[in-house]
Amino acid sequence: MLTIEVNKDGFVLINHFTGTKYNTHDIWQYIYFLAGLSVFALVIIYIISRFIRYYSPSCFRTNFDLLLGASIFILSLILLKALAVFIIHDTSSLQEQRAIYLYYIPLFPCAMSAILYGVLMNVVSGYIFIIVLCLCQTILYGGDFVIFLIGITSVTAGIMSSHNARRRTHLIRSGLLIGFIQAIAIASYSIANGFQWQIIVSHAGTGIINGSLGAFFTAGILPIFEYLFKVPTDIRLLELSDLNHPLLKKLVMDAPGTYHHSLIVGNLAESAAEVVGAKPLLARVGAYFHDIGKLKKPEYFSENEWRGKSRHDDLIPSMSSLIIISHVKDGVDLARKYRLNKNIVDIIEQHHGTGLVYFFYKRAEQAQQESDIKITEEEYRYPGPAPQSKEAAIILLADAVEAASRALENPTPSRIRNLVSNIINNRFLDSQLDDCQLTITDLAKIKDCFTYILTGIFHTRPKYPKDETAANNEQQNGHQNKQQTETIQNTPQTD
Numbered sequence: 001m002l003t004i005e006v007n008k009d010g011f012v013l014i015n016h017f018t019g020t021k022y023n024t025h026d027i028w029q030y031i032y033f034l035a036g037l038s039v040f041a042l043v044i045i046y047i048i049s050r051f052i053r054y055y056s057p058s059c060f061r062t063n064f065d066l067l068l069g070a071s072i073f074i075l076s077l078i079l080l081k082a083l084a085v086f087i088i089h090d091t092s093s094l095q096e097q098r099a100i101y102l103y104y105i106p107l108f109p110c111a112m113s114a115i116l117y118g119v120l121m122n123v124v125s126g127y128i129f130i131i132v133l134c135l136c137q138t139i140l141y142g143g144d145f146v147i148f149l150i151g152i153t154s155v156t157a158g159i160m161s162s163h164n165a166r167r168r169t170h171l172i173r174s175g176l177l178i179g180f181i182q183a184i185a186i187a188s189y190s191i192a193n194g195f196q197w198q199i200i201v202s203h204a205g206t207g208i209i210n211g212s213l214g215a216f217f218t219a220g221i222l223p224i225f226e227y228l229f230k231v232p233t234d235i236r237l238l239e240l241s242d243l244n245h246p247l248l249k250k251l252v253m254d255a256p257g258t259y260h261h262s263l264i265v266g267n268l269a270e271s272a273a274e275v276v277g278a279k280p281l282l283a284r285v286g287a288y289f290h291d292i293g294k295l296k297k298p299e300y301f302s303e304n305e306w307r308g309k310s311r312h313d314d315l316i317p318s319m320s321s322l323i324i325i326s327h328v329k330d331g332v333d334l335a336r337k338y339r340l341n342k343n344i345v346d347i348i349e350q351h352h353g354t355g356l357v358y359f360f361y362k363r364a365e366q367a368q369q370e371s372d373i374k375i376t377e378e379e380y381r382y383p384g385p386a387p388q389s390k391e392a393a394i395i396l397l398a399d400a401v402e403a404a405s406r407a408l409e410n411p412t413p414s415r416i417r418n419l420v421s422n423i424i425n426n427r428f429l430d431s432q433l434d435d436c437q438l439t440i441t442d443l444a445k446i447k448d449c450f451t452y453i454l455t456g457i458f459h460t461r462p463k464y465p466k467d468e469t470a471a472n473n474e475q476q477n478g479h480q481n482k483q484q485t486e487t488i489q490n491t492p493q494t495d
């Protein structure tokens with residue numbers, strides 16, 4: 001228990017657990033130490049990050065990553081120093097046995113940050129931070145190299161296991177894994193040092209406590225980091241992928257065609273993101289929300305038109321194009337209103353890039369020939385920008401492919417392949433894929449992936465073999481001209 005007393009020299013922090021008092025001078029010393037160590041460590045991380053970014057551009061992609069990593073780092077270092085002061089450096093007034101029992105408790109902030117880095121950051125970028133944090137931890141333990149080994153072993157396992165965490169319960173799994181590895185490492189080192197079994201058991205116990213505390217604290221502060229740094233963690237995305245989100249519920253009621261289209265785009269985008277190493281869950285959730293702007297005027301979009309007259313029949317092409325283009329801005333406004341993650345807002349904004357509203361542009365061109373009105377291509381283009389991430393580009397392609405495949409007559413595998421190939425080539429030549437970091441190899445993989453899935457969707461059902469007796473009877477009766485009809489009649493009712 002800690003209390004603060006104020007006297008004429010300033011304030012005094014009292015640790016009632018050990019009876020130690022820390023005056024203002026001591027506290028300033030700790031702050032200077034922390035500030036110096038933080039700056040030193042962050043300079044090291046910055047230099048390494050520049051080096052890694054040069055050879056692997058997906059790591060430390062923006063300075064925002066550095067800021068996020070540095071925030072977790074400084075928080076952990078403050079906790080580490082506080083625990084070190086109260087437990088490691090305070091043994092003079094602490095009962096000797098108690099000091100030995102609690103010796104490994106200050107390893108807990110590293111366990112916590114391993115889980116945070118795994119969930120919030122690119123795994124390589126996070127690993128650089130955690131290695132340097134383990135080194136700082138070793139400095140605080142007076143350069144005990146064993147502490148570095150124990151730390152690095154457990155956090156490596158922790159960062160790996162938490163990186164794919166999709167539910168908040170997975171954080172507990174990661175924490176327990178860190179605790180278990182720490183317990184084994186600490187206990188085996190204690191055995192090697194010939195400690196009494198009570199101490200060995202308590203040391204192993206502190207390992208488990210560290211892992212559990214790490215998971216517990218991570219679960220508490222993760223939403224703060226998600227909010228402050230707008231990080232689309234898999235945990236948050238999975239919550240958003242719940243089809244009960246108010247916007248998706250509105251979409252299913254007011255624009256069922258768009259809802260169905262978004263689900264298929266989601267499946268296409270998720271599979272393509274998986275094969276090119278992008279974020280599959282972000283691609284799926286981004287696809288679910290990409291057309292929410294159509295909620296404003298759902299009846300003006302072909303997928304929501306019920307057979308009959310189109311709303312555009314009575315409009316001039318420029319007005320139709322304006323309505324179609326406005327669904328992007330309306331989508332962005334709605335996404336911001338419902339506080340969707342920034343990455344999803346970006347996907348909505350970029351899902352048509354600066355593409356041309358081809359149908360109405362061609363219609364306007366025809367109208368132009370009959371009148372004097374001059375049209376420009378720019379008037380019929382979306383405002384953009386072109387996709388800036390792999391996920392946004394994949395959704396742009398999946399969206400176009402899904403919409404075009406609906407109009408495909410007799411969709412054989414080769415026709416589907418040609419369609420997908422043409423759409424990807426057109427978007428590439430129209431400079432829509434210039435800023436998204438997808439390579440030509442990635443585009444080939446995406447083409448195969450889309451073709452495979454669409455072929456599955458449009459597959460033709462094989463004809464069921466006819467019942468033998470029925471076939472014999474039919475042959476006897478000479479009704480071979482009815483074969484097709486009977487094949488359908490013999491098809492089982494349940495599918």
Ligand SMILES: [Fe+2]
Binds near residue numbers: 290352
């Ligand atoms: Fe759209």
Ligand SMILES: [Fe+2]
Binds near residue numbers: 261265290291
């Ligand atoms: Fe769409």
